[in-house]
Amino acid sequence: MSILSLKNITLVKGEKTILHDITLDIWEGYVHAVVGPNGAGKSSLAAVIMGLSGFRDITGDILFENRSIVSLSVDARARLGITLAWQEPARFEGISVFEYIRFSAKRKTLEDVRKALQLLGLDPDRYARRKVDQTLSGGERKRVELAAIAAMEPKLVLLDEPDSGVDIEAVERIFAMIQALKEKGTTVVLITHSAEVLKQADHAFLLCNGSLVRKGETARILPYFARECYPCVHPNAPVLKEVEAV
Amino acid sequence: MTEVERKALAAELLKSIHAPHYGPGESHVEIHGGKVVGMSLVEGLEVVSESMDVDDGEGVRVRIRVPQGIKIEKPVHLCFGMVGERGLQKIELDVELEDRASVMFQAHCTFPRALDISHLMDARIVVGEGARYRYVEKHIHGPSGGVTVVPKTRVKVKKGGQFYNEFYLIEGSAGIVEIDYEVESEAESSVDMRAFLYGKSNDRIKIREAARLNGENAVTALITHIALKDTAQADVLNELYALAPGARGHVDCKEIVQGKAVARAVPVVQVEHPAAHVTHEAAIGSVDSKQLQTLMARGLTEEEATDLIIRGLFSDKDWEVPL
Ligand SMILES: Nc1ncnc2c1ncn2[C@@H]1O[C@H](COP(=O)(O)OP(=O)(O)O)[C@@H](O)[C@H]1O
Numbered sequence: 083m084s085i086l087s088l089k090n091i092t093l094v095k096g097e098k099t100i101l102h103d104i105t106l107d108i109w110e111g112y113v114h115a116v117v118g119p120n121g122a123g124k125s126s127l128a129a130v131i132m133g134l135s136g137f138r139d140i141t142g143d144i145l146f147e148n149r150s151i152v153s154l155s156v157d158a159r160a161r162l163g164i165t166l167a168w169q170e171p172a173r174f175e176g177i178s179v180f181e182y183i184r185f186s187a188k189r190k191t192l193e194d195v196r197k198a199l200q201l202l203g204l205d206p207d208r209y210a211r212r213k214v215d216q217t218l219s220g221g222e223r224k225r226v227e228l229a230a231i232a233a234m235e236p237k238l239v240l241l242d243e244p245d246s247g248v249d250i251e252a253v254e255r256i257f258a259m260i261q262a263l264k265e266k267g268t269t270v271v272l273i274t275h276s277a278e279v280l281k282q283a284d285h286a287f288l289l290c291n292g293s294l295v296r297k298g299e300t301a302r303i304l305p306y307f308a309r310e311c312y313p314c315v316h317p318n319a320p321v322l323k324e325v326e327a328v
Numbered sequence: 329m330t331e332v333e334r335k336a337l338a339a340e341l342l343k344s345i346h347a348p349h350y351g352p353g354e355s356h357v358e359i360h361g362g363k364v365v366g367m368s369l370v371e372g373l374e375v376v377s378e379s380m381d382v383d384d385g386e387g388v389r390v391r392i393r394v395p396q397g398i399k400i401e402k403p404v405h406l407c408f409g410m411v412g413e414r415g416l417q418k419i420e421l422d423v424e425l426e427d428r429a430s431v432m433f434q435a436h437c438t439f440p441r442a443l444d445i446s447h448l449m450d451a452r453i454v455v456g457e458g459a460r461y462r463y464v465e466k467h468i469h470g471p472s473g474g475v476t477v478v479p480k481t482r483v484k485v486k487k488g489g490q491f492y493n494e495f496y497l498i499e500g501s502a503g504i505v506e507i508d509y510e511v512e513s514e515a516e517s518s519v520d521m522r523a524f525l526y527g528k529s530n531d532r533i534k535i536r537e538a539a540r541l542n543g544e545n546a547v548t549a550l551i552t553h554i555a556l557k558d559t560a561q562a563d564v565l566n567e568l569y570a571l572a573p574g575a576r577g578h579v580d581c582k583e584i585v586q587g588k589a590v591a592r593a594v595p596v597v598q599v600e601h602p603a604a605h606v607t608h609e610a611a612i613g614s615v616d617s618k619q620l621q622t623l624m625a626r627g628l629t630e631e632e633a634t635d636l637i638i639r640g641l642f643s644d645k646d647w648e649v650p651l
Pocket residue numbers: 095100118119120121122123124125126127136
């Protein structure tokens with residue numbers, strides 16, 4: 083069953099068409115990936131689904147659990163169970179990791195916050211009192227964000243480049259967290275230009291220059307993404323090495 | 329004033345600051361208007377007070393002294409205030425820490441029902457050689473903003489002395505605030521002044537913090553974090569003069585502005601010795617949109633998200649100052 087449906091979504095900014103007539107269904111309980119080279123429009127698509135400012139002026143419709151959400155604010159969408167993790171999470175001065183996870187959390191006991199941190203490989207005794215500010219490294223900040231999302235237990239989560247800025251060991255944790263979310267029934271949408279992340283998905287959408295060019299099981303999209311993704315001419319197209327490693 | 333009236337006023341003052349419980353060995357002094365209505369002191373702490381005449385109001389002179397080498401271990405609680413709607417409270421405070429003495433004050437200024445109250449504080453503080461002074465002041469005002477707060481403080485920190493001051497005006501409406509702090513510091517001393525204020529409705533906040541680092545290796549941090557909403561306005565003037573070799577200073581002024589509020593910040597930093605070093609950072613802006621949307625993507629309303637971000641601005645004080 084589809085939890086989220088995009089119907090003919092087009093996003094134009096100035097002269098540029100960022101997303102062009104995108105229609106797709108996100109099936110409930112699966113891990114999906116939106117792949118494509120840098121600049122393809124993946125993050126814009128996530129922003130449109132979340133309803134972020136600057137991404138609300140669209141044509142088309144978005145249905146969440148069969149109900150149109152295009153007129154809803156970000157927080158109203160979040161309260162329906164949709165959330166988004168930015169590629170580069172915001173920093174918050176003066177707010178502790180504990181507080182940060184707790185206000186997101188569905189269950190707010192100390193034990194629940196500790197569990198969420200542990201799931202991402204963060205020792206609660208070392209991290210709970212730290213501030214969610216510049217003193218966390220990029221990778222630590224990212225894991226705190228994902229811990230907050232795990233604690234939130236959303237119905238649908240959009241994870242934008244979940245591996246970026248994170249060391250290899252932590253990437254394994256993040257992959258485990260994605261599978262744990264799935265087991266709890268959360269529908270996951272991975273936004274990525276990495277074949278490694280794509281492999282975590284059951285199902286994938288290939289985006290190129292703002293258009294949906296292909297969709298299907300990950301096993302079918304993966305080789306296509308590796309071989310054919312270049313027509314999408316862009317200065318930051320995926321590096322050959324990374325693609326060959328698939 | 330009878331003993332019963334005195335006690336009743338002291339109790340009312342304390343109730344308005346959420347009825348703190350003072351443990352054994354913790355000194356406290358309660359001053360209502362121009363009268364000391366409660367006091368309990370530990371040995372080594374000297375407090376002398378006398379009422380003074382003030383036109384259209386009440387005044388009190390308080391002299392606090394900690395003799396040489398005496399360390400007051402437990403916090404000393406000071407509570408200044410007026411529980412009525414109108415009045416003028418003028419306080420002259422004289423604090424002297426002799427060499428190597430140390431003390432930690434927890435002060436409250438409370439005007440819970442103010443419609444038209446002025447609180448004028450004139451403080452003179454001397455921190456002796458190697459002495460340690462710590463003062464945390466919280467203001468609690470009523471919702472209608474009928475308070476004028478004018479704290480004027482002159483501080484002298486002698487060789488190796490430490491002066492730490494924290495000022496909060498977050499609860500209730502600030503009203504009119506005119507803070508004027510001046511510090512002169514000698515060699516090897518450290519000065520850290522932090523102010524956190526939330527201006528609402530038609531509040532007017534003016535802050536001047538000036539520090540002169542006269543001695544070698546003296547360090548100073550001036551930190552001002554302000555949030556404003558509605559039609560509140562704030563002017564912040566931070567002055568830092570590093571005048572001796574090895575003197576280091578840092579100015580940090582952050583202001584979050586909402587609605588029709590207006591914030592201005594003027595940092596004046598002056599270095600008069602090639603081996604002195606001063607940095608300043610100022611950030612004035614509306615609530616950061618990415619922070620806001622991140623919190624909203626977790627289900628907080630815009631208002632709840634803004635409150636949380638502003639709370640962060642006010643609790644952002646245990647960081648290391650980059651000196
Ligand atoms: N706020 C914006 N204003 C104008 N153009 C934008 C904006 N955000 C993104 N774009 C453009 O939209 C295109 C898609 O960007 P993005 O969605 O970030 O791609 P991806 O996440 O796939 O790398 C890019 O060409 C980018 O320059």
